[in-house]
Amino acid sequence: MKGLMQDWPLTVPKVLSHAARFHGSRELVSAALEGAPARTSWESVEIRARRLASALGRRGFSQGDRIATLAFNSARHIECWYAVAGTGAVYHTLNPRLLPEQIAWIANHAGDCALFFDPFLADIVVKLAPLMPGVRLYVALTDRAGLPAAALPDLIAYEDLVAEGDGNFAWPELDENTACGLCYTSGTTGDPKGVLYSHRSNVLHAMMGCSADTLAFTAKDTVLPVVPMFHANGWGIPFAAAMAGAKLVLPGPRLDGASLCRLFTEEKVTLTAAVPTVWLGMLRHLDETGTRLPHLKKIVIGGAACPRAMIDAFERKHGIEVVHSWGMTEMSPIGTVGSLTATTEALPWEQRLDVKARQGRPPFGVEMKITDIEGRELPRDGVTSGRLKVRGPAVAGAYFRNADASPFDAAGWFDTGDVATLDQDGIMTVTDRAKDVIKSGGEWISSIQIESLAMSHPAVAEAAVIGVKHPKWDERPLLIVVLKPGQSAAKGDILAFLTGKIAKWWVPDEVVFVDSIPHSATGKIQKTALRERFAGFVLPQ
Numbered sequence: 453m454k455g456l457m458q459d460w461p462l463t464v465p466k467v468l469s470h471a472a473r474f475h476g477s478r479e480l481v482s483a484a485l486e487g488a489p490a491r492t493s494w495e496s497v498e499i500r501a502r503r504l505a506s507a508l509g510r511r512g513f514s515q516g517d518r519i520a521t522l523a524f525n526s527a528r529h530i531e532c533w534y535a536v537a538g539t540g541a542v543y544h545t546l547n548p549r550l551l552p553e554q555i556a557w558i559a560n561h562a563g564d565c566a567l568f569f570d571p572f573l574a575d576i577v578v579k580l581a582p583l584m585p586g587v588r589l590y591v592a593l594t595d596r597a598g599l600p601a602a603a604l605p606d607l608i609a610y611e612d613l614v615a616e617g618d619g620n621f622a623w624p625e626l627d628e629n630t631a632c633g634l635c636y637t638s639g640t641t642g643d644p645k646g647v648l649y650s651h652r653s654n655v656l657h658a659m660m661g662c663s664a665d666t667l668a669f670t671a672k673d674t675v676l677p678v679v680p681m682f683h684a685n686g687w688g689i690p691f692a693a694a695m696a697g698a699k700l701v702l703p704g705p706r707l708d709g710a711s712l713c714r715l716f717t718e719e720k721v722t723l724t725a726a727v728p729t730v731w732l733g734m735l736r737h738l739d740e741t742g743t744r745l746p747h748l749k750k751i752v753i754g755g756a757a758c759p760r761a762m763i764d765a766f767e768r769k770h771g772i773e774v775v776h777s778w779g780m781t782e783m784s785p786i787g788t789v790g791s792l793t794a795t796t797e798a799l800p801w802e803q804r805l806d807v808k809a810r811q812g813r814p815p816f817g818v819e820m821k822i823t824d825i826e827g828r829e830l831p832r833d834g835v836t837s838g839r840l841k842v843r844g845p846a847v848a849g850a851y852f853r854n855a856d857a858s859p860f861d862a863a864g865w866f867d868t869g870d871v872a873t874l875d876q877d878g879i880m881t882v883t884d885r886a887k888d889v890i891k892s893g894g895e896w897i898s899s900i901q902i903e904s905l906a907m908s909h910p911a912v913a914e915a916a917v918i919g920v921k922h923p924k925w926d927e928r929p930l931l932i933v934v935l936k937p938g939q940s941a942a943k944g945d946i947l948a949f950l951t952g953k954i955a956k957w958w959v960p961d962e963v964v965f966v967d968s969i970p971h972s973a974t975g976k977i978q979k980t981a982l983r984e985r986f987a988g989f990v991l992p993q
Contacts, residue, residue, distance in 0.1 A: 461628035462655035465538040467694050469623075472498035475671060475697025481719055482526040483704045483711070485572065489719075492527045494694060497534070499619045504535035506617030511589065513566065515540030515626075518634060520564040520587075522546045522555070522573055525681050525702040528593045528610055530690050532568050533681070537632045537651065538623045544634040545682035548573050549973035556583035558636050558644055561853060568593055568610065572705070574600035581605065628652040634852060635685050637781050646852030647685075647781050654691055657784040657846040660815045661692035665791040667723075667752060667775075669696035674719055674747075676701040678712065678726035679755070683974050684785035687725055687754070698723075709737025713745065720747040727755035727975035728762065732914060735765055736936070748772050754779060756976050757882060757900045760809040761908035768801075778811035778882060780868060782859075784846040787820075787868075788812040788880050795877075809904065810881040811872075818844045821865070822874055834875030837883050837896060841865040871896070888979055890919035890927050897929055897958050899979075902950070906931060909949045911939035916969050916977050917960065920989050928991055931960035932982060934969055961991045 471478070476495030483489050492500075513519065519536045521543060523529045536543040544562050546555050548570075559567075559580070566589040569577050577590065581604055590604045595611040632651045636644040661667040667689075669675060675698045677689040693700050701719045703712060707730060715721065731753060737743065751766060754777035763774040779785035790812030796804060814820050822830045822838030830838040843864045850860060859867040871889050872882045883889070883898040890897040899917035906915035914934040919927035935941060943963040950959055964986075970978040 461626065461651070463623075463626050463628055463630075463651040464534060464632055464654055464691065465623040467655060467658060467691050468494070468498050468501060468534045468538075471694035471697055475694075478671070478697055478699050480527040480530065480700045480702065482528070482702045483706065483715060485704065485706070489715075490527065494697070497527060497531055500614055501531045501534040501538060502621040502623070503614045503617030503619050504531060505539045505623070506619075506621035507613050508535065508539055508541070508566075508617075509621075510616065513539070513541055513589075516631065517541040517566075518544045518562045518564045519566045520544040520546050520559055520562070520568070521682070522548050522567060522569040522577065523593055523681070524548075524570060524705045525677060525686075526570075526593065526704060527700075527702060529568075529681055530700075530702070531614075532593075533633070533690055537654075540624060540626050540630055542631050542634050542648070545686075547636075547680075547682045547973050548576060552576060552579040552583065554644075556580050558646075559584050560586065561643075562634055562636075562646060565589070566591065570705075571598055571600045574602040574604075577604060578602050626651060628655070633685060635682070635781050645854050645856070647848050648852040649685060649784060649846075653784055653846040654685075654688070656817060657685075657688045657786060658691035658695045660786055660817050660846070661688050662696050663815055665813075666786065666789045666815045667692060667725075668750075669693055669698050669723070671697035673722045674699040674701060676703060676712070676715060676719070676721040676724045678703060678707055678724055678730050683727075683755070684779065684781045687752075687779075688784055688786065689725065709734045710741075713737060713741075713743050716745050716748050722747055723750045723752070724748065725752035725754070728753055728758050729756075729914075729971060729975045731758075731762055731766070735762065736913075738770065745770065745772065750775060752777055754785075755974060757811075757904060758809065759904045759907035760805060761904075763808050764805055764908075767805075774808065776808055776810070776812060778880070782848040782866060782868075783818070783842065783844075786815065786846070787818055787842060788814050793877070807879070810879055812880065813878045814842075814880070817846060818842055820874065820878075820880060822872055827861070832874040832876055832878075834873050834879070834881075837871050837873050839886065840868045840870040840872040840880070840882070842868060871898075888918075890917070890929050892919075892922070892927050892929070892957065893925045899929065902929060902931065902954065902958060902960065905950055905953050906933065906946065909941065909946060911935050911941040912946070913937075913939075914969050916979065916982055918979055918982050918986065920986060920991060922961075922991060929958070929960040930986060930989060930991070931963045932969060932986075933963055933965050934967065935965060962989075964989075 471494040633649040776790035779787040913936040922928040
């Protein structure tokens with residue numbers, strides 16, 4: 453027997469229509485490179501998204517077409533997402549921090565046929581155009597007066613394209629499993645891989661994000677997503693914010709501490725989200741300037757492990773709650789969130805901080821287990837490490853146009869490539885990436901845990917740990933450190949600080965001080981580059 457409820461497909465345009473109808477006056481504020489921020493509303497965004505969808509249809513773009521964006525966070529970029537998805541086409545975010553050759557490879561693999569771009573990125577687009585023969589329309593996200601003088605075929609100003617459309621355009625009825633968005637992984641191993649989101653997956657993921665133990669967006673919040681929309685589906689924030697009716701503050705490309713603090717203060721931001729490298733710079737700015745952020749209540753930190761010392765500094769010194777999260781492009785991207793329970797909330801501060809430094813618990817919609825190398829499930833005892841596997845309605849089941857099915861099994865489990873522990877309460881702790889774990893004398897050493905501890909040293913700004921060859925133990929940890937400006941420390945100071953906090957055999961054999969550590973286009977430490985740099989490093993005997 454079937455239930456007698458309505459068949460109401462979970463599609464992205466319904467999220468925007470809800471925001472426009474019930475939270476229509478809530479603002480979207482886009483920071484400008486020059487001058488005052490541009491202001492619009494959810495009601496206006498929906499009308500303009502309908503116009504853009506209509507214009508795209510009149511120009512021959514149809515369901516299934518991949519339409520790319522090369523842009524930072526702005527209201528126009530969000531209008532593009534909703535307009536493209538609303539027609540049944542697929543928005544495809546390209547990362548402007550990649551090399552032109554890498555961007556072109558991804559665009560061609562995806563089969564992109566149009567490109568919307570920020571005008572200040574025109575020089576990159578000019579280099580890309582000859583490499584992307586499938587793109588037949590270039591749209592600069594500006595008005596006619598701001599149109600860049602770029603030698604691009606079929607170039608049009610965004611506002612002119614929007615003006616071509618009909619604001620009364622009716623969103624077509626789409627199957628909720630219709631493809632909606634496309635985002636490529638960072639490609640740390642092999643070529644980047646495309647993750648193809650559906651309307652259903654995006655809507656369910658937004659519901660996860662709005663839940664109280666996850667991102668907890670509400671209509672009272674003012675949200676500033678520092679994380680760019682080209683990183684892991686924008687962490688789902690463009691959809692969750694609309695679903696909740698939150699105000700959105702969109703920072704554009706200026707993500708330095710001073711620029712962000714100004715927006716936090718002027719727009720009374722209550723919630724923000726970014727990778728740890730952004731918050732390292734923010735803490736430095738706050739300490740150097742004495743700036744206070746009285747309105748900011750919560751920072752969501754993900755994309756890489758958040759150092760324990762960073763959580764401690766934000767919470768105790770600045771009074772801002774830190775929510776540690778973990779996820780992947782393949783997961784839309786929420787996997788776990790470090791919200792506290794009644795039990796952990798009652799712990800003394802140091803123990804509570806230990807819990808918050810872990811990656812957290814999965815929300816409803818994410819199943820999780822750890823297995824050994826043969827795929828046998830391992831105990832959830834908080835100690836045993838294994839390969840972390842996940843499944844759920846917002847988790848990828850395959851890669852787009854890619855024959856590599858190795859991460860996916862017949863039961864629907866996706867192998868994340870992370871090594872982790874799970875405890876009886878469902879709290880997950882990533883101990884390392886499978887490719888980064890250090891194997892010393894047959895035992896595993898967690899580079900992430902050593903890095904987090906090293907960054908608790910008052911003189912350390914950033915730290916990375918890699919394994920280097922050892923004649924007896926196969927591999928031993930090498931600690932690479934960037935010191936804070938004006939601070940000094942020697943190898944002995946750092947090693948003494950670590951001693952007693954980790955197992956003796958985990959203590960690195962050497963400490964190397966460098967001016968900077970390389971990061972990927974998504975802000976993660978590039979350990980491949982570090983391994984190449986220190987490939988011939990000889991440890992002291």
